[in-house]
Amino acid sequence: MKYSTKLSDTVHxxxxxxxxxxxxxxxxxxxxxxxxxPGFVRQLMLKLKKAGLMTSVAGHARPSLSKPADQITLLDxxxxxxxxxxxxxxxxxxxxxxxxxxxxQLSLQGFYNEIQKTAEEKMNMITLQDIKxxxxxxxxxxxxxxxxxxxxxxxxxxxxxxxxxxxxxxxxKALGYSPREVELAAIAGWVPDVGNSVNxxxxxxxxxxxxxxxxxxxGMEMNDVMEIITAVGNHEEQSGTISSAVSAALAIGDKSDAxxxxxxxxxPDPTDIHDRVNYSVKKSVLKIxxxxxxxxxxxxxxxxxxxxxxxxxIFLGRMMLCRKSAEILGTTFKLTVNGRxxx
Numbered sequence: 098m099k100y101s102t103k104l105s106d107t108v109h110x111x112x113x114x115x116x117x118x119x120x121x122x123x124x125x126x127x128x129x130x131x132x133x134x135p136g137f138v139r140q141l142m143l144k145l146k147k148a149g150l151m152t153s154v155a156g157h158a159r160p161s162l163s164k165p166a167d168q169i170t171l172l173d174x175x176x177x178x179x180x181x182x183x184x185x186x187x188x189x190x191x192x193x194x195x196x197x198x199x200x201x202q203l204s205l206q207g208f209y210n211e212i213q214k215t216a217e218e219k220m221n222m223i224t225l226q227d228i229k230x231x232x233x234x235x236x237x238x239x240x241x242x243x244x245x246x247x248x249x250x251x252x253x254x255x256x257x258x259x260x261x262x263x264x265x266x267x268x269x270k271a272l273g274y275s276p277r278e279v280e281l282a283a284i285a286g287w288v289p290d291v292g293n294s295v296n297x298x299x300x301x302x303x304x305x306x307x308x309x310x311x312x313x314x315x316g317m318e319m320n321d322v323m324e325i326i327t328a329v330g331n332h333e334e335q336s337g338t339i340s341s342a343v344s345a346a347l348a349i350g351d352k353s354d355a356x357x358x359x360x361x362x363x364x365p366d367p368t369d370i371h372d373r374v375n376y377s378v379k380k381s382v383l384k385i386x387x388x389x390x391x392x393x394x395x396x397x398x399x400x401x402x403x404x405x406x407x408x409x410x411i412f413l414g415r416m417m418l419c420r421k422s423a424e425i426l427g428t429t430f431k432l433t434v435n436g437r438x439x440x
């Protein structure tokens with residue numbers, strides 16, 4: 098039976114190119130490593146050039162990757178050398194006079210399609226680490242945090258997004274959601290405030306619009322892109338509508354972040370209610386019970402710094418969004434302040 102090794106051979110070729118950037122690397126020397134003929138190697142390299150994954154100059158044995166290796170997915174390579182060819186193939190030459198022979202291939206096609214889709218999604222999977230390392234997103238987070246600092250807002254930089262990302266993904270993991278949904282929650286939690294780089298008003302929808310081309314250009318599968326931008330675009334309590342588990346986890350992760358460490362430079366402005374409220378929170382713990390029926394936020398508040406009423410003045414709408422989000426997750430949201438149930 099004949100089968101294709103083009104994908105593994107092409108990955109082999111690209112690894113050789115990546116680790117020999119400063120050395121001469123002819124098709125003959127590559128062929129020796131792959132244990133094939135130079136003509137076959139040149140065919141693979143031509144496909145890589147057409148796909149924009151490799152560059153080379155005629156007459157010079159110095160091929161190079163057209164972009165960093167961590168920006169090239171296995172799916173990129175597969176599409177370059179195999180095109181739309183499926184991973185699995187049906188035998189179309191079975192006996193039409195046999196009841197099994199005429200029906201089995203059609204029965205298998207649906208399963209083959211599912212396997213193909215899953216394999217492509219896996220090859221194309223973008224992780225939180227990829228998003229963290231994206232220079233465009235880094236710049237947006239910095240700009241948004243700088244803009245909010247000028248407005249007198251609390252921290253919305255690495256400290257805040259780390260908390261949101263960790264909390265959102267932790268919620269879905271604890272509730273038994275799939276690893277991919279957990280990862281998408283982690284990604285959404287890292288980028289909810291990029292729209293602040295434009296304006297605080299409608300920063301959720303603005304951020305979603307800004308993220309769309311970035312995530313697509315990064316090679317993220319479109320269903321995953323939509324999951325993230327829908328979550329980001331709807332995480333504001335004033336206008337957000339929670340419609341998925343990822344959206345719900347993001348909202349709870351974002352709105353539950355109240356703590357004294359959010360106050361910039363550790364110096365609260367006593368005339369600013371946001372500073373007072375956040376600085377008054379000595380301890381904040383978000384937990385899910387063993388039965389997975391309750392998401393509980395426990396706050397320890399120094400009422401000498403700020404009153405509980407101050408907290409509710411700015412956080413009531415956010416806590417109501419948390420309640421709606423918990424319902425989407427099939428749970429109940431509960432808030433306690435200094436040991437007393439308040440929601």
